Amino acid sequence: MLPHIGITELLLVLGIALLIFGASRLPDIGRGLGQGISNFRKSVKEASKKDTKSSSEEPSNKE
Structure with missing residues (x-):
């Protein structure tokens, strides 16, 4: 997905997020983001x- 992101870029993004949201809110934001991704994956799997299941239950009508 993101082939050219190195440690420098990740540290830069983390630093900007730290400046914008503050150190106390970052764990909450990360937790919420993780739960959102988890719920999305679960709904896609379901x-x-x-x-x-529905495609295997449909009868095949060949004429």
Whole structure:
């Protein structure tokens, strides 16, 4: 996804986030972001299972 991001860029982003949000809010923001990503992955997996299940239950009508 992000092939050219090195340690320097990550430290720069972390420093900017620290300046904007402050040290006390960063753990809360990270936790919320992690939960959001986790919920997104779970919903994609469930939708994929439902799609696979519904497509296998449909009868094939060949004429």
